[in-house]
Amino acid sequence: xxxxxxxxxxxxxxxxxxxxxxxxxxxxxxxxxxxxxxxxxxxxxxxxxxxxxxxxxxxxxxxxxxxxxxxxxxxxxxxxxxxxxxxxxxxxxxxxxxxxxxxxxxxxxxxxxxxxxxxxxxxxxxxxxxxxxxxxxxxxxxxxxxxxxxxxxxxxxxxxxxxxxxxxxxxxxxxxxxxxxxxxxxxxxxxxxxxxxxxxxxxxxxxxxxxxxxxxx
Numbered sequence: 681x682x683x684x685x686x687x688x689x690x691x692x693x694x695x696x697x698x699x700x701x702x703x704x705x706x707x708x709x710x711x712x713x714x715x716x717x718x719x720x721x722x723x724x725x726x727x728x729x730x731x732x733x734x735x736x737x738x739x740x741x742x743x744x745x746x747x748x749x750x751x752x753x754x755x756x757x758x759x760x761x762x763x764x765x766x767x768x769x770x771x772x773x774x775x776x777x778x779x780x781x782x783x784x785x786x787x788x789x790x791x792x793x794x795x796x797x798x799x800x801x802x803x804x805x806x807x808x809x810x811x812x813x814x815x816x817x818x819x820x821x822x823x824x825x826x827x828x829x830x831x832x833x834x835x836x837x838x839x840x841x842x843x844x845x846x847x848x849x850x851x852x853x854x855x856x857x858x859x860x861x862x863x864x865x866x867x868x869x870x871x872x873x874x875x876x877x878x879x880x881x882x883x884x885x886x887x888x889x890x891x892x893x894x895x896x897x
Contacts (some may be wrong), residue, residue: 691871693799784863785884790843793833794863802856810850
């Protein structure tokens with residue numbers, strides 16, 4: 681005579697472990713009902729499954745199923761938040777955000793800009809703009825500059841006054857030591873982050889989070 685053990689939870693745990701190793705699948709409701717039906721069908725009539733044990737096993741499975749459903753609901757809610765943030769971030773497209781860094785990019789109007797910080801005033805300050813090869817393409821003499829945040833801007837146009845994008849330009853301060861440097865980055869698109877918790881702003885310098893942007897213009 682074939683004897684079926686009454687420790688149904690242990691049998692489920694063993695089967696679930698094997699399934700996890702081989703197929704990476706968890707025990708579903710249909711599998712649970714199939715196993716329970718097989719146990720009742722082939723149980724030892726001289727040692728049947730205890731009713732209380734069966735009820736306890738079903739309660740445990742219901743609890744696990746409830747947790748799985750709750751996790752699915754939380755993921756759906758998180759996805760909804762991500763979609764909402766993505767929609768809000770779409771308003772950044774076509775605008776520029778101020779981000780820490782020393783490389784500026786042209787906006788649609790050919791304007792490069794940013795700001796640096798001086799901890800003390802200086803008398804003979806200049807701003808150099810360098811191309812990707814390290815050549816100085818333009819120098820701005822700023823003269824006497826007070827301490828604090830100093831904005832700067834370069835407008836790139838052709839002879840007809842049309843904006844010209846000459847590529848990324850690195851900004852270098854001479855005649856003083858800048859403690860911070862930030863540049864304006866045009867936002868061309870938005871995308872969701874890998875975890876969906878925050879929208880990312882797509883700029884020529886790469887994707888950045890909305891929370892890291894210092895200002896928007």
